[in-house]
Amino acid sequence: GAGVSQSPSNKVTEKGKDVELRCDPISGHTALYWYRQSLGQGLEFLIYFQGNSAPDKSGLPSDRFSAERTGGSVSTLTIQRTQQEDSAVYLCASSWTKYNEQFFGPGTRLTVL
Amino acid sequence: QQQVKQSPQSLIVQKGGISIINCAYENTAFDYFPWYQQFPGKGPALLIAIRPDVSEKKEGRFTISFNKSAKQFSLHIMDSQPGDSATYFCAASPYNSNSGYALNFGKGTSLLVTP
Numbered sequence A: 001g002a003g004v005s006q007s008p009s010n011k012v013t014e015k016g017k018d019v020e021l022r023c024d025p026i027s028g029h030t031a032l033y034w035y036r037q038s039l040g041q042g043l044e045f046l047i048y049f050q051g052n053s054a055p056d057k058s059g060l061p062s063d064r065f066s067a068e069r070t071g072g073s074v075s076t077l078t079i080q081r082t083q084q085e086d087s088a089v090y091l092c093a094s095s096w097t098k099y100n101e102q103f104f105g106p107g108t109r110l111t112v113l
Numbered sequence B: 001q002q003q004v005k006q007s008p009q010s011l012i013v014q015k016g017g018i019s020i021i022n023c024a025y026e027n028t029a030f031d032y033f034p035w036y037q038q039f040p041g042k043g044p045a046l047l048i049a050i051r052p053d054v055s056e057k058k059e060g061r062f063t064i065s066f067n068k069s070a071k072q073f074s075l076h077i078m079d080s081q082p083g084d085s086a087t088y089f090c091a092a093s094p095y096n097s098n099s100g101y102a103l104n105f106g107k108g109t110s111l112l113v114t115p
Helices: none
Strands: A005-007 A010-013 A019-024 A031-038 A042-050 A065-069 A075-079 A088-095 A108-112 B004-007 B010-014 B019-025 B033-038 B045-050 B056-059 B062-067 B072-077 B086-092 B109-114
Touching: A005 A088, A010 A019, A019 A088, A019 A108, A031 A075, A042 A065, A042 A075, A075 A088, B004 B086, B010 B019, B019 B086, B019 B109, B033 B062, B045 B056, B045 B062, B045 B072, B072 B086
Parallel strands: A010 A108, B010 B109
Antiparallel strands: A005 A019, A019 A075, A031 A042, A031 A088, A065 A075, A088 A108, B004 B019, B019 B072, B033 B045, B033 B086, B056 B062, B062 B072, B086 B109
């Protein structure tokens, strides 16, 4: 079946603009994770959803970042007033339950000019 | 603060040789230790994972060795092939009701297998 998909694959934006990144998990996967991959910080966890609920938002880098998940499926990560330090690859992963293997999408490469 | 320390940063191995990548951690709450392989432009893909109740797990050419007392684990790739050239990440996770099995990744090892 289809894997985790993310869109767009690449996004170039100007500093100060808002961006929205989308993740379509594997059908039936209840757990969804967002990570960020950058040269300086490596792979870092941002936020976890079990169903539509995100119990803890403290992993988000700043209050300019928000995330939601609707219908237990699609998730969006929104970055407001983007800064150059937000440039990174944003990865989404999903799993059947919180205990299972995480399957990663191909990521969205965000470049803030 | 890097919770999982990975070494070496890069590794060159001849075809047919053994590739060894090491990781160390401090958090004794970690109870899930996966290894991921990542090719350029792709997301990480799970290779093999271990839980702390076993000291070794083998799947094909890939073996994880786990030393709970030393808080170290390693990936061995036997009979390394040029197609194994990729970046490898170790990770560790505790279960937490707020973050599920959110992974703490090492910095990665860039492996090059020469023909």
